[in-house]
Amino acid sequence: MxxxxxxxxxxxxxxxxxxxxxxxxxxxxxxxxxxxxxxxxxxxxxxxxxxxxxxxxxxxxxxxxxxxxxxxxxxxxxxxxxxxxxxxxxxxxxxxxxxxxxxxxxxxxxxxxxxxxxxxxxxxxxxxxxxxxxxxxxxxxxxxxxxxxxSAGRLMQRELIAVPEHWSVGDVLDFLRGSESLATDFWEIFVVDPAHRPVGTCQLSWILRSPRSVSISDVMKREQTLIPVDMDQEEVALRFQKYALISAAVVDGSGRLVGVITVDDIVHIIQEEAGEDALLLSGAGEGDINQPVLERYRTRVRWLVANLFTALVASTIIALFEDTIARMVALATLMPIVAGVGGNAGTQTMAVTVRALATNQLTQSNTVRSILREIQVALMNGATIALLIGIGVSLVFGNPWLGVVIGAAMMTNILIAGLAGVLVPLTLERFGADPAVASSVFVTMTTDSMGFLAFLGLATVAGLTG
Amino acid sequence: MxxxxxxxxxxxxxxxxxxxxxxxxxxxxxxxxxxxxxxxxxxxxxxxxxxxxxxxxxxxxxxxxxxxxxxxxxxxxxxxxxxxxxxxxxxxxxxxxxxxxxxxxxxxxxxxxxxxxxxxxxxxxxxxxxxxxxxxxxxxxxxxxxxxxxSAGRLMQRELIAVPEHWSVGDVLDFLRGSESLATDFWEIFVVDPAHRPVGTCQLSWILRSPRSVSISDVMKREQTLIPVDMDQEEVALRFQKYALISAAVVDGSGRLVGVITVDDIVHIIQEEAGEDALLLSGAGEGDINQPVLERYRTRVRWLVANLFTALVASTIIALFEDTIARMVALATLMPIVAGVGGNAGTQTMAVTVRALATNQLTQSNTVRSILREIQVALMNGATIALLIGIGVSLVFGNPWLGVVIGAAMMTNILIAGLAGVLVPLTLERFGADPAVASSVFVTMTTDSMGFLAFLGLATVAGLTG
Known part of the structure; x- marks a missing residue:
């Protein structure tokens, strides 16, 4: 210590x-x-x-x-x-x-x-x-x-303090001191109209700092963030975070105050929702180390089977080029590099895109700009890696054409990876699917297949033998 | 709507x-x-x-x-x-x-x-x-x-309300109403001894619900969660979450009250820290879609280069078996499946382990048990995938030995993937490194290399030709 x-x-x-x-x-x-x-x-x-x-x-x-x-x-x-x-x-x-x-x-x-x-x-x-x-x-x-x-309705507490608009600070104090049955732990009180619709929110510190004679409606803040009772908890969490809320009124379809959500209930959700992306992207579901073994198996094996099928797609593409490989076995040695680094580049872009979607940072207003910037990054990454691997392979194999082929394939695949990393999550989101859940499978399938296709295809065109 | x-x-x-x-x-x-x-x-x-x-x-x-x-x-x-x-x-x-x-x-x-x-x-x-x-x-x-x-010292506000132990609720109310210069937004007040060390915390709702004559020391909660001023913000966030805090006193080395941290400042950190694992695991750093293109390039290209070198390791292993591949080119078609599905299995386990470490769920007390359970899951996943691919390959290639070889290699690699997925993050954590940052590179290198080694090695031993 x-x-x-x-x-x-x-x-x-x-x-x-x-x-x-x-x-x-x-x-x-x-x-x-x-x-x-x-x-x-x-x-x-x-x-x-x-x-x-x-x-x-x-x-x-x-x-x-x-x-x-x-x-x-x-x-x-x-x-x-x-x-x-x-x-x-x-x-x-x-x-x-x-x-x-x-x-x-x-x-x-x-x-x-x-x-x-x-x-x-x-x-x-x-x-x-x-x-x-x-x-x-x-x-x-x-x-x-x-x-x-x-939903918010499951999260909310019904124990809350609501007072009418015409009360003074003194009325509120007397009410709070006089009623035995009221909640003891609360952070804000709500001011409601006769139909029990919230018209304002009042931090307790404002009440404590005001003289008894002041009207509660002069102390409260009218601009308030209301939570619809059927709102999804992830949206509730984003709203709490965005507007730095400590507690918020929950209202039903007719705008009546039905409950209150406090930030301590939300902190768990923010943590879970933000952390679960890492798990979902990896295909580990929403599990954690306390998930029973059998349950864990069921969650994960589904994604491994999905991954097996997408690997078969890549495999089929390689099979198209068996003659090329037979003419130059070194191609088999090098092809996983093109697929692997491309996969990594795709995963980077995908993780950034999924986070941006989850935190409402990526909207229609900046989608095109984001795609263009990812293309720029992909071009720079692609050029760097293509040069490194191209020169390295030329020297090690003493075959400049092989270097050119692997460099060009790498450039192509990293560019495709960058596009897939943005477009796959965006498309899933557009169709109402959770982009964190299925993006990985599609992005990896794309980068694997395109990596093998670009490398073996170019090698065939170049007529490489060795 | x-x-x-x-x-x-x-x-x-x-x-x-x-x-x-x-x-x-x-x-x-x-x-x-x-x-x-x-x-x-x-x-x-x-x-x-x-x-x-x-x-x-x-x-x-x-x-x-x-x-x-x-x-x-x-x-x-x-x-x-x-x-x-x-x-x-x-x-x-x-x-x-x-x-x-x-x-x-x-x-x-x-x-x-x-x-x-x-x-x-x-x-x-x-x-x-x-x-x-x-x-x-x-x-x-x-x-x-x-x-x-x-650190907590950067996060805290210095504006806070501290009152001496001997005051009554009435004294506190008069103090809050009488002093113009006090903070207006606060959620708890702190009760301090003459050396300004916190002895208790008092929710405002408890003050509002108590008669003026009651002593503040009878209203406050003595059991309190104190934040050392040099505590890392991630630990502060975990502590807020664990104990469902709204605000907490920050104390210096001699235990004196120096500031207060409120949950609304912590919500951002919880969200960032939890969400950043997905980004770090993917090798996208702590970036987001607002990171400038050049900065993004610098963050990501490092991991792509690291990935390039680990891919070279896998590549070197394949090169050892060029003769085996020359005898049966179909092996080149199938080997990425073994490496890829193994990589996915490793990533699943790694993501769960990294989350468990980040949320303090995995400690010395349950490490051995967690490893044993991951081995069980790996055995079940391995058996399922090995059977599927083994039978499939036997039928498609009309070569049962090839099916046995790929099945055995898959089983081996998924088991190794499960072990690597737990042991790599645990080892990094033990050496004081952030397991989210570098785990991916090591896990992928392991599953790629072992996938190729197991599959091509077994194929060589079995003397497969075709």
């Missing part, structure tokens, strides 16, 4: 390393106690942990130990811990619980966290849990479940 | 599409007016835009039009707009301004946003801007610049 580095939480100082990860010694100590059935020690060890760290602990112990750990720390295993837990780990744990246990957990959570736990259950279990909830909680959760998955 | 979809901002309704992107017609209208030198129309068009949308507008117009747009809307081009602008676009624009203009902009910003603008200037310009600032602002910004780049 450097001199100025301080413990994250004074209370959990000894369990965490400098990166807020649970220390391996701590995890082993817990595991040893779990295996020895020493419930007292397990509880004592786990006692100082923050709910987020307890959730991490579940992720870090082997799957077969998790039920034993769960029963040892059952009193700590509340909704806060479950909400912080990785989806795969949580689902497995929830599946091991009885419906009334799940209902007890769900009852103490905010609507959004309860929904996150219940929405993944199968329908029978979902009904059993809902039956075990008290009517108010049940109604709230059933309503949330009526909105599409991954 | 669906029935329940509502405009993001009532005031900017007509300029934005359903995804909060500026409509192309709007961008064209602005551009036409800029080209016609019609400043009045430009101003009228831009007037209703939110600062974040005005920043987007600058990104969407061609680079050569940006100075003209900037001078037309100079009065709107304040710090809020610059803070929302893409780094590349902003830097180019700032470079075009005089130091005193930059200083005027910086003076109206929070410390963190001012630092973001000034830190990218070259040293002469930085000094000129600092000289033009008033002494208080200059001191604050110079102190921020004294912290390492991408």
């Amino acid at each position: 450097s001199e100025t580095e301080l413990p994250a939480h004074d209370i959990a100082e000894s369990e965490l390393d400098a990166d807020d990860r649970l220390k391996p010694e701590f995890v082993s100590a817990v595991l040893d106690a779990v295996e020895a059935d020493d419930v007292e020690t397990v509880r004592a060890l786990v006692e100082p942990l923050h709910p987020a760290d307890l959730a991490d602990l579940f992720e870090l112990v082997p799957g077969e130990q998790r039920p034993a750990l769960a029963s040892a720390v059952a009193d700590r295993l509340d909704g806060d811990v479950l909400a912080e837990m990785n989806d795969w780990v949580r689902d497995a744990l929830i599946d091991a619980l009885e419906p009334h246990q799940v209902a007890n957990l769900a009852a103490e959570l905010d609507t959004d966290d309860a929904v996150a736990i219940i929405e993944d259950l199968d329908e029978t279990d979902q009904r059993a849990v809902l039956r075990a909830l008290d009517p108010d909680d049940r109604a709230a959760i059933e309503e949330a479940l009526s909105y599409p998955e991954e | 669906s029935e329940t979809e509502l405009p993001a901002h009532d005031i900017a309704e007509s300029e934005l599409d359903a995804d909060d992107r500026l409509k192309p017609e709007f961008v064209s209208a602005v551009l036409d007016a800029v080209e016609a030198d019609d400043v009045e129309t430009v101003r009228a068009l831009v007037e209703p835009l939110h600062p974040a949308d005005l920043a987007d507008l600058f990104e969407l117009v061609p680079g050569e039009q940006r100075p003209a747009l900037a001078s037309a809307v100079a009065d709107r081009l304040d710090g809020d707009v610059l803070a929302e602008m893409n780094d590349w676009v902003r830097d180019a624009l700032i470079d075009a301004l005089e130091p005193h203009q930059v200083a005027n902009l910086a003076a109206e910003l929070d410390t963190d946003d001012a630092v973001a603008i000034i830190e990218d200037l070259d040293e002469t310009d930085q000094r000129a801007v600092l000289r033009a600032l008033d002494p208080d602002d200059r001191a604050a910004i110079e102190e921020a610049l004294s912290y390492p780049e991408e």
Whole structure:
């Protein structure tokens, strides 16, 4: 630890390393106690942990130990811990619980966290849990479940503070102090008209800085960012980020205030959505290291099979030139270079394009310009690599024509790669597909096929033999 | 627009599409007016835009039009707009301004946003801007610049509310209402001891819900997450996310409260850090579509050259088997399949591993288990693909031995790919390198080389001819 580095939480100082990860010694100590059935020690060890760290602990112990750990720390295993837990780990744990246990957990959570736990259950279990909830909680959760998955309606909390326009700051203060049943954790209050439509938003700091006599409508900001209840969570995340929101009102089709989304619920989504592009582009789905092995196999093997078929396309192209290869076997040695470097160039452009689409940076207004600039970059990259490989091959093989052929093929393929890297994701987006999901397969197929075609084709035309 | 979809901002309704992107017609209208030198129309068009949308507008117009747009809307081009602008676009624009203009902009910003603008200037310009600032602002910004780049000290605001432990809620309210010079936008207040060390944090909603007579130390939460001033911004982002923080106190080496970081400054970082893995893995650096062409070329060509050299390794391996290929040219047709599908399998595992490392999900406690599970997945993937390609090749080429050879080679390469996909990022991380940056090159080199070696080696051993 450097001199100025301080413990994250004074209370959990000894369990965490400098990166807020649970220390391996701590995890082993817990595991040893779990295996020895020493419930007292397990509880004592786990006692100082923050709910987020307890959730991490579940992720870090082997799957077969998790039920034993769960029963040892059952009193700590509340909704806060479950909400912080990785989806795969949580689902497995929830599946091991009885419906009334799940209902007890769900009852103490905010609507959004309860929904996150219940929405993944199968329908029978979902009904059993809902039956075990008290009517108010049940109604709230059933309503949330009526909105599409991954929509604002599933994310929002219904606990919020809304006040009428004609109130003064003093009225608001008295209301907040006087009502026992109100939410205690909130960051903004909403000012609504008689039809319960939001007309303004008020940061708590503005209320605290204003005299009691001032009208709330003079303190609030009228210009507000409203979230439609059926908006996709990715769009919600982009909107929070773009307008630097802490919380935002959620409105239904008739513009009535129905809930609030807070940035801490969104941070997870921003992180997931931004990080998932790297996984999707690689063909690893939305999985993570907690995904069960069988599930992982199913996700990945599909893309490997797709990749196998696109590799067959490239293979067929090579087969067209078997005579050329038979005349000069060195061509077989060199051809993967043209395909491979082209593939890499295509992947670079594709990654940039997919990110730009995901972050709304690439729109109709700058598409043509972006394509033209990628062509420029491809020409410069192509010229550099073509020169390097062309001269190198000429010298090593003592065959300048072979150098010219591989240089020209490389130039061609890097240019095609640049175009494919922009056009494939753009086309997928235009047709409503997620460009992160399928771009790789098409771009690689293009760069492989064109690499082999350009190189072997030019070699045939040049009549190379050796 | 669906029935329940509502405009993001009532005031900017007509300029934005359903995804909060500026409509192309709007961008064209602005551009036409800029080209016609019609400043009045430009101003009228831009007037209703939110600062974040005005920043987007600058990104969407061609680079050569940006100075003209900037001078037309100079009065709107304040710090809020610059803070929302893409780094590349902003830097180019700032470079075009005089130091005193930059200083005027910086003076109206929070410390963190001012630092973001000034830190990218070259040293002469930085000094000129600092000289033009008033002494208080200059001191604050110079102190921020004294912290390492991408550290908490650069991100934090110095404007915060700190109160002594012995105050009551009433004292806090009177203090907030009475002092003109305090910050107006804050989400939590900090309770400090006489040495200005934070002892607790208090959400504003807790203050609003408590009677005046209650002591602030009974309202605050003692358990708090402190950020060391020299902590890397990526760690800060992970900590905000893990503990669902809205704001957090920043402390110096002696534990004194020196600033506050708010989640809206972190959301950008979470998004950037999570999204940048996809770019780094592809070898596109940290670039985006606003990166200038020359810069883009420099970033990418390095990785293409690295890729060229690793392709040469694979090429050298093929060259060892030229005799085998000469005896059966079909091998040259099939070998890219073994290398390509293996590469894809390696990339899948690598992407999952890199994400797990970036999100602190993979630690010493679960490394061995993760490797074992990846081996299981690799065995299942390998068996599936080996069977498919083995049977297919046997039938198409009427040569069962060729089928056995390609199947065995595929199995071997997918297994090696799975191991490389976990071990390469883990090893890079262990040596303190960013696994997202260089993993691809090593993994691809491994799967290419081993694919060719396994396939051509086995074919040689089996004595295949055709």
